Amino acid sequence: xxxxxxxxxxxxxxxxxxxxxxxxxxxxxxxxxxxxxxxxxxxxxxxxxxxxxxxxxxxxxxxxxxxxxxxxxxxxxxxxxxxxxxxxxxxxxxxxxxxxxxxxxxxxxxxxxxxxxxxxxxxxxxxxxxxxxxxxxxxxxxxxxxxxxxxxxxxxxxxxxxx
Numbered sequence: 223x224x225x226x227x228x229x230x231x232x233x234x235x236x237x238x239x240x241x242x243x244x245x246x247x248x249x250x251x252x253x254x255x256x257x258x259x260x261x262x263x264x265x266x267x268x269x270x271x272x273x274x275x276x277x278x279x280x281x282x283x284x285x286x287x288x289x290x291x292x293x294x295x296x297x298x299x300x301x302x303x304x305x306x307x308x309x310x311x312x313x314x315x316x317x318x319x320x321x322x323x324x325x326x327x328x329x330x331x332x333x334x335x336x337x338x339x340x341x342x343x344x345x346x347x348x349x350x351x352x353x354x355x356x357x358x359x360x361x362x363x364x365x366x367x368x369x370x371x372x373x374x375x376x377x378x379x380x381x382x383x384x385x
Contacts, residue, residue, distance in 0.1 A: 226332060230324075231354070233359045236286055237320055239366040240270060241313065243373050244383045249309045256372040264303050264312050266365055271316040272300030277357050279323035281328050283351055285337035293340060327355070 223231075244252065244263055252264045281289035303312065332352040339347060348354050366381075373379050 225352075229332075229355045230327060231358065232363065233355060236359060236362040236366050239381060240267065240362065240369060241316070243366065243379075244313070245368045246379075247373070247376065252309045253303075253305075254376075256375050257368070262303070263303065263369060264309055265301050266368060267316050268303050268312055269300040270362060271312070271319050274300075274310070274358050274361050275319040275323045278354050279326045280346075282336045282338055282340075283334075283354055284326045290338055302314075302321050322328055326352075 244267070247263065253262050257263050276289055277293060280286040281293055330351045332350065332355075334351050336348060336350075336354065348357060372383050373381070
């Protein structure tokens with residue numbers, strides 16, 4: 223297995239984890255804050271959609287001008303979810319952004335430097351597409367774990383627990 227296949231395979235596995243652990247939850251449960259920090263499962267998915275998939279792959283790796291303009295003019299981050307937006311729509315947009323990210327990554331070289339880098343990061347920088355993928359993989363994995371905890375508190379369901 224190539225390095226690219228391994229990185230993208232693990233990333234895809236964590237994306238499936240995010241969606242899988244939420245299967246079967248009601249709209250109310252998806253919107254309800256469970257942990258003391260106050261975020262809902264939908265807020266976390268929306269964050270992964272816009273602050274990870276869209277921002278890192280379409281913005282940083284591909285320098286998509288629409289994404290860059292959105293980031294530069296953003297008043298809110300991905301944690302904001304409008305109460306009128308159906309839960310299914312938020313989950314669908316996450317899947318759409320994954321597809322767009324996959325299209326970007328299919329064309330990107332692992333050693334290529336970011337095509338765009340936001341000034342608000344100051345001196346901190348990721349050096350290449352490989353590091354961007356690893357960053358998003360870690361972020362997605364961490365948040366999949368957060369969703370595991372939330373789901374277990376909602377109804378006791380766990381993800382891939384071996385007994």
